[in-house]
Amino acid sequence: MQKIELMAPAGNFESLQAALDNGADSVYFGVEQLNMRARASINFTLDDLEEIEKRCSEKGVRSYLTLNTIVYDHDLSIVKTLIKRAKEANITAVIAMDQAVIATAREVGMEVHISTQINVTNIETVKFYAMFADTIVLSRELSLRQVQKITELIEKEEIKGPSGRLVEIEIFGHGALCMAVSGKCYMSLHSANSSANRGACKQNCRKKYTVIDQETGFEMELDNEYIMSPKDLCTIDFLDEIADAGIKVLKIEGRGRAPEYVARVIRCYRQAIDSLEAGTFSKEKVISWMQELEKVYNRGFWSGYYLGQKLGEWSKGSGSHATQKKVYLGKGMHYYPKANVGEFKIEAYDVTVGDTILITGPTTGAQEMQVKEIMVDDVLSEKATKGDSCTLKLDFRIRPSDKLYKIVENVVEA
16 A cells, blocks of 8 residues: 655645644645635745745655636736746646646646646546646545546556656545535625635635525524535545545645644644554544544534535534634744743733643744743743743744744534
């Protein structure tokens, strides 16, 4: 069994670093506006490409530029500039949907991955796109049985991409799912003139609605059912079946989510993939990973369509069902390397010995730890309060303006 490549989302440098620190094999990211998370995440600029690739190459991690929106004529010059700069920065591949993007990437000699937006569902379509791409993301609506049939035919018929190696199949493994087929939705465009297919989804489907009978005027509230808002996808409990289906790349959704989300989800799936390889994957470990995954943003979990389910499972409420949340405390001021301590300015709530804290920053990523001791004005203290400058023992470097949070339990409505 070939080891699965774990692909992590990176919506900003904090999340990029969190992915690299927690075992991602590859990362995908957007630059400027031509990607499906143009509104949901901060996104990088052209000038960030060299730094992204530098950090990735230092860790031996592959880097993928996501350029998978609908493209119009007035976008073509931007497309060419983006791909040219990505090639110059040694970015590994471009994730594409539009044929103009695919052609431009191939012209400059960049590896191409086919986005799920193309909705590949059969072996003949795989053969067609194998002329241009080495990796193909299949439709999210396929079952594992259908996926396995495709991977078996790739092996049997030796379907190869431009690199000369067998085409690799990628699927989504964890994170938000859209109500529309492979994310192609016009609801946001219709209601707010803001196209999801241009990376500007307003997420209308995540709201609660009332149904009105047009003939009688009778109104019915859909009690406790967000019928267009699917639960989040989670596959960690049947990762062994995914491996058996011949999947080469497992993609974690979440470019719009916080760095601690990226850190925890990637860490759990890294452990799960490694345990598969070691032969130690077990029900007990799955239970532990699920408890960890529930601590960060989620709308509840389901297995998607992989196990043969025909309809989605819907969220029971709006927002996150996470069992933990972060509370802002203050910001980083200075790091003292000889003493291995960081200085923080407390701007909001108290921090107390024994608290679990989270520190995030563009080069720090997302670091979680328990407070062992606190110094206020060079004196040991049980806590630091608003207005205090305090120092904490750390086993990593912080930078000025890194953010300090406390992790607390979150009461989730049933």
